[in-house]
Amino acid sequence: xxxxxxxxxxxxxxxxxxxxxxxxxxxxxxxxxxxxxxxxxxxxxxxxxxxxxxxxxxxxxxxxxxxxxxxxxxxxxxxxxxxxxxxxxxxxxxxxxxxxxxxxxxxxxxxxxxxxxxxxxxxxxxxxxxxxxxxxxxxxxxxxxxxxxxxxxxxxxxxxxxxxxxxxxxxxxxxxxxxxxxxxxxxxxxxxxxxxxxxxxxxxxxxxxxxxxxxxxxxxxxxxxxxxxxxxxxxxxxxxxxxxxxxxxxxxxxxxxxxxxxxxxxxxxxxxxxxxxxxxxxxxxxxxxxxxxxxxxxxxxxxxxxxxxxxxxxxxxxxxxxxxxxxxxxxxxxxxxxxxxxxxxxxxxxxxxxxxxxxxxxxxxxxxxxxxxxxxxxxxxxxxxxxxxxxxxxxxxxxxxxxxxxxxxxxxxxxxxxxxxxxxxxx
Amino acid sequence: xxxxxxxxxxxxxxxxxxxxxxxxxxxxxxxxxxxxxxxxxxxxxxxxxxxxxxxxxxxxxxxxxxxxxxxxxxxxxxxxxxxxxxxxxxxxxxxxxxxxxxxxxxxxxxxxxxxxxxxxxxxxxxxxxxxxxxxxxxxxxxxxxxxxxxxxxxxxxxxxxxxxxxxxxxxxxxxxxxxxxxxxxxxxxxxxxxxxxxxxxxxxxxxxxxxxxxxxxxxxxxxxxxxxxxxxxxxxxxxxxxxxxxxxxxxxxxxxxxxxxxxxxxxxx
Numbered sequence: 165x166x167x168x169x170x171x172x173x174x175x176x177x178x179x180x181x182x183x184x185x186x187x188x189x190x191x192x193x194x195x196x197x198x199x200x201x202x203x204x205x206x207x208x209x210x211x212x213x214x215x216x217x218x219x220x221x222x223x224x225x226x227x228x229x230x231x232x233x234x235x236x237x238x239x240x241x242x243x244x245x246x247x248x249x250x251x252x253x254x255x256x257x258x259x260x261x262x263x264x265x266x267x268x269x270x271x272x273x274x275x276x277x278x279x280x281x282x283x284x285x286x287x288x289x290x291x292x293x294x295x296x297x298x299x300x301x302x303x304x305x306x307x308x309x310x311x312x313x314x315x316x317x318x319x320x321x322x323x324x325x326x327x328x329x330x331x332x333x334x335x336x337x338x339x340x341x342x343x344x345x346x347x348x349x350x351x352x353x354x355x356x357x358x359x360x361x362x363x364x365x366x367x368x369x370x371x372x373x374x375x376x377x378x379x380x381x382x383x384x385x386x387x388x389x390x391x392x393x394x395x396x397x398x399x400x401x402x403x404x405x406x407x408x409x410x411x412x413x414x415x416x417x418x419x420x421x422x423x424x425x426x427x428x429x430x431x432x433x434x435x436x437x438x439x440x441x442x443x444x445x446x447x448x449x450x451x452x453x454x455x456x457x458x459x460x461x462x463x464x465x466x467x468x469x470x471x472x473x474x475x476x477x478x479x480x481x482x483x484x485x486x487x488x489x490x491x492x493x494x495x496x497x498x499x500x501x502x503x504x505x506x507x508x509x510x511x512x513x514x515x516x517x518x519x520x521x522x523x524x525x526x527x528x529x530x531x532x533x534x535x536x537x538x539x540x541x542x543x544x545x546x547x548x549x550x551x552x553x554x555x556x557x558x559x560x561x562x563x564x565x566x567x568x569x570x571x572x573x574x575x576x577x578x579x580x581x582x583x584x585x586x587x588x589x590x591x
Numbered sequence: 592x593x594x595x596x597x598x599x600x601x602x603x604x605x606x607x608x609x610x611x612x613x614x615x616x617x618x619x620x621x622x623x624x625x626x627x628x629x630x631x632x633x634x635x636x637x638x639x640x641x642x643x644x645x646x647x648x649x650x651x652x653x654x655x656x657x658x659x660x661x662x663x664x665x666x667x668x669x670x671x672x673x674x675x676x677x678x679x680x681x682x683x684x685x686x687x688x689x690x691x692x693x694x695x696x697x698x699x700x701x702x703x704x705x706x707x708x709x710x711x712x713x714x715x716x717x718x719x720x721x722x723x724x725x726x727x728x729x730x731x732x733x734x735x736x737x738x739x740x741x742x743x744x745x746x747x748x749x750x751x752x753x754x755x756x757x758x759x760x761x762x763x764x765x766x767x768x769x770x771x772x773x774x775x776x777x778x779x780x781x782x783x784x785x786x787x788x789x790x791x792x793x794x795x796x797x798x799x800x801x802x803x804x805x806x807x808x809x810x811x812x813x814x815x816x817x818x819x820x821x822x823x824x825x826x827x828x829x830x831x832x833x834x835x836x837x838x839x840x841x842x843x844x845x846x847x848x849x850x851x852x853x854x855x856x857x858x859x860x
Binding site for chain 2: 534556561562568570571573574575577578581582585586
């Protein structure tokens with residue numbers, strides 16, 4: 165970074181930067197526009213304030229390894245002594261900067277990530293990142309990888325097969341994960357051993373266990389926990405210290421259990437229950453989840469790579485030897501993944517239909533970022549599958565800019581109202 | 592006397608409908624929204640009540656809808672304009688038959704709504720943030736051609752040749768396209784008809800996403816433009832139902848919902 169830019173940046177206190185202002189606005193909305201938030205959520209609200217509004221770094225001593233996708237096996241990074249930090253970004257400010265790198269109609273998430281990493285931008289939650297792991301998933305992320313290299317970062321391209329069902333794909337991906345495990349030594353300076361890998365697996369499994377408990381608590385009807393807070397919890401997993409995160413989720417679960425006993429609900433008894441899917445909601449771009457809940461709906465389940473998909477499936481190990489553990493990790497990151505980059509995606513349909521049933525869902529909201537072709541292309545087949553089961557779906561194409569709030573709120577409210585009317589008719 | 596108000600605060604115009612307990616329209620008003628959404632809405636409502644010898648005490652229930660719906664704290668509640676439009680079209684369209692599809696073009700939105708026999712919305716499609724092909728677009732066109740908005744229909748029917756193909760329905764790009772066409776010596780009639788067909792094509796394409804079942808009801812300010820209506824019918828291949836007061840459908844729907852909400856409350860009490 166040249167000195168002039170750095171000097172200019174320092175002259176602006178972090179809380180006056182566009183990122184901090186954007187973060188502050190969304191944080192206020194999430195905290196203050198809703199009454200009776202669980203006390204245990206304060207940990208998460210404070211965490212966002214600390215990293216995004218005050219610009220404090222969470223990882224000072226550790227070797228931070230940036231990841232650009234849910235597809236990077238974090239157990240391996242922990243085993244090699246690193247801390248994985250997910251860089252997928254939700255800031256409109258960074259999206260505008262990143263727009264210079266990409267064609268006009270491209271994914272906001274990719275643009276915002278590029279914008280955040282660009283020279284002169286402020287990187288939240290860490291002092292610096294040198295190494296970035298980029299799975300070769302969608303076209304836009306792959307091409308962004310090359311641009312990020314040019315910015316001076318050390319980018320590791322991790323190959324991903326385009327199909328996930330075949331034996332060839334499994335072997336190909338296993339080899340890719342194996343190579344990554346070996347290469348990590350060069351990044352962190354520490355070799356992966358049987359002992360540290362077993363520890364890493366336990367650490368991530370503990371987090372997943374806490375998440376699953378929370379996930380199941382959301383089946384309650386009337387709902388005891390709002391989706392906007394669920395997104396804040398899972399999103400914090402991107403950057404928080406994993407042990408702290410797990411402990412905070414466990415505290416939240418304990419409080420929700422108490423609320424369940426005392427019948428303290430988070431939404432009205434007849435509030436339409438929504439399943440959220442599609443392009444990931446990442447802070448501060450939580451405008452759609454927040455709008456849904458401001459309009460009287462409640463998000464009881466989600467299927468995105470910033471939430472459920474990131475934490476739901478645990479690694480199943482047969483034998484605790486290094487080779488077997490790495491292979492098991494590889495399998496866990498390929499088979500259950502329902503990302504639309506894969507050629508066929510009947511798995512995603514099946515998963516959504518199951519979730520809709522398990523969580524007694526009234527309707528599905530499908531978000532697709534403008535320019536995210538794979539989610540756009542998959543939407544009509546998902547809509548048909550849901551329609552066949554009598555589940556209405558609202559497809560929303562949006563991006564990070566706040567200027568479609570008027571139209572979005574009309575559409576969301578109309579959808580919620582139609583779900584209510586449908587329910588009344590059933591009675 | 593108990594009356595019920597539906598007030599539709601749109602991006603361009605404020606529309607108010609007052610009905611009695613039998614859902615007969617007592618009075619209505621269309622006025623410009625301006626920049627003071629709330630003040631202009633309240634003023635228009637008071638004016639309308641006074642003109643009809645009514646006071647605020649006669650107002651038993653009021654529902655706001657439209658872009659500015661949340662600003663009107665005086666209202667008992669608010670609903671989205673899609674729900675209100677559906678109920679209004681069912682009510683106003685009853686004399687034409689059973690309405691199943693509604694196409695609405697507003698100041699900055701285009702919507703297609705599918706309803707069932709009770710007026711419940713079963714599906715809808717709406718433009719994203721882009722105001723292409725909406726009332727705003729007609730407004731800009733008229734201004735560029737230096738004609739009144741109300742004259743667009745006349746120009747359309749005065750055309751003796753084929754309409755010009757206009758490629759852009761984007762407000763900004765169309766402006767430069769129109770200037771280019773004028774510079775090439777094309778007549779206003781050709782351009783106006785071309786604009787109508789380009790809006791019609793875009794709108795019908797949006798509506799096809801939800802299907803076009805049964806009678807199709809077309810409302811919103813631009814439905815007053817007979818040239819646009821003719822183009823839409825050509826594009827659709829069938830007749831549209833155009834209500835007597837196309838701008839007021841959504842306000843009427845809100846007033847009907849207000850009346851029903853009031854009666855529900857009475858029942859509960």
